Amino acid sequence: MTVSTPTDLLEVSHVAVRFGGLVAIADMTFSVAPGKIVSLIGPNGAGKTTAFNVITGYLRPSAGRVLFKGRDLTQMSPPEIAELGVVRTFQRTSVFNACTVLESVVTALHLRGTTELLGAILRRASVVAEEQRLHSEAEELLDIAGLSHRADAVAGTLAYGEQRLLALAMALAAKPIMLLLDEPAAGLNPSETQKFMELIRNIRDRGVTVLLVEHDMHMVMSISDRIVVLNNGQMIAGGSPQEIQNNPEVIRAYLGEGLTNVKG
Ligand SMILES: Nc1ncnc2c1ncn2[C@@H]1O[C@H](COP(=O)(O)OP(=O)(O)OP(=O)(O)O)[C@@H](O)[C@H]1O
Ligand SMILES: [Mg+2]
Numbered sequence: 708m709t710v711s712t713p714t715d716l717l718e719v720s721h722v723a724v725r726f727g728g729l730v731a732i733a734d735m736t737f738s739v740a741p742g743k744i745v746s747l748i749g750p751n752g753a754g755k756t757t758a759f760n761v762i763t764g765y766l767r768p769s770a771g772r773v774l775f776k777g778r779d780l781t782q783m784s785p786p787e788i789a790e791l792g793v794v795r796t797f798q799r800t801s802v803f804n805a806c807t808v809l810e811s812v813v814t815a816l817h818l819r820g821t822t823e824l825l826g827a828i829l830r831r832a833s834v835v836a837e838e839q840r841l842h843s844e845a846e847e848l849l850d851i852a853g854l855s856h857r858a859d860a861v862a863g864t865l866a867y868g869e870q871r872l873l874a875l876a877m878a879l880a881a882k883p884i885m886l887l888l889d890e891p892a893a894g895l896n897p898s899e900t901q902k903f904m905e906l907i908r909n910i911r912d913r914g915v916t917v918l919l920v921e922h923d924m925h926m927v928m929s930i931s932d933r934i935v936v937l938n939n940g941q942m943i944a945g946g947s948p949q950e951i952q953n954n955p956e957v958i959r960a961y962l963g964e965g966l967t968n969v970k971g
Contacts, residue, residue: 716741716885716916717762717793722771724757724940731757733940735771739885739933744907744917746927748951749937750961755920758937759887762918763795764788775885792884796874796891804863808854808873811862812845815880845880851909852876853902868899875906885916892923904930924962928952936961 715738724732732754739745747755760766762773764785773780780788806814849855852872857865862873871891878886888907892900904926911917921927927934928948936944936951938960944951951957 714740716776717918718774719758719762720772720774722758722761722768722773724754724761724766725769730940732761732768732937735937735940735942737935737942737945739916739918741916742911742914743932744911744919744930746919746921746931746934747937748921748924748927748934748961749943753937754940755937756889757940759795759889759918759920762788763793763887789881792882793887794878794881794883794885795887795889796878797889804861806862807859808862808865809842809845809849809858811873812848812876812880813841815877816841816844819881848876848879851879852906868895871895871899871903872906879910879915883915885918886910887918887920889920890922891919892921892926900926 717739719735719737722732722735723730735754735758737745737747747758749755757766761768762780764780764783764787768781771781775788775791775793778791780791780793783791846855846858849858852875854869854872854876857869862870865873871894875888875891891907892903895903900923907917907919907930919927919931928951931948934944934946934948934951935942936954936957943960944954944957946954952962
């Protein structure tokens with residue numbers, strides 16, 4: 708079904724995940740081309756978050772491999788994978804409650820890698836200059852996320868939708884080549900969801916490849932370049948939004964008649 712080409716950024720190949728007797732992912736193969744928004748959809752328990760956990764090194768698969776730029780991620784730790792540029796957000800958001808919004812992003816920039824930070828400090832011969840650079844970089848990321856006006860607010864006091872935006876700004880601080888978003892629109896109102904969609908497009912247009920898990924079908928169908936459908940730990944379809952919407956098996960397993968909007 709999915710023929711990978713040498714230009715694919717990520718290749719998930721025959722991945723299986725078992726938890727004791729439970730098969731969370733039976734046999735999953737799909738690939739992600741650079742510069743695209745690819746969505747992973749399917750019913751609750753289909754294995755979407757498990758797939759993210761495998762790709763980002765939080766889980767070792769029982770079988771199969773995950774190649775990012777040709778390198779196998781399944782033997783690497785989450786920090787090593789993040790350092791390669793594969794960065795995720797979590798289904799449940801966590802932000803540093805006591806910091807301000809700006810400080811949270813500066814902290815995320817610091818976490819990007821001590822070697823890089825040390826190198827930068829040595830090159831500039833000044834910790835102060837490096838701190839200033841990180842501050843302006845953080846301001847730029849808040850601008851992209853549409854959170855500049857909240858820069859000095861304590862992160863823990865942000866409204867839910869703003870916290871999701873902050874989590875995204877912090878993920879961008881890690882300089883992703885590929886960004887994995889697990890249900891970013893869950894719990895957002897329609898206008899926040901709309902803003903989030905534009906933001907994801909903007910991130911893609913800046914050259915970041917996006918792998919998205921989302922139950923909001925309006926969002927999935929309007930922003931995805933390609934969709935992969937999982938059901939019971941198995942990939943049942945892959946294709947363009949139009950192909951997926953018209954696929955009888957996908958309709959039966961997940962979409963139902965007339966694109967229901969199932970929330971996870
Ligand atoms: N750590 C774990 N231990 C045991 N079973 C697990 C674990 N993580 C996930 N599972 C099981 O694996 C299956 C896939 O779960 P997963 O969280 O990947 O689904 P999902 O597609 O992300 O669902 P949702 O849309 O509800 O977020 C489910 O049956 C789940 O109960
Ligand atoms: Mg999930």
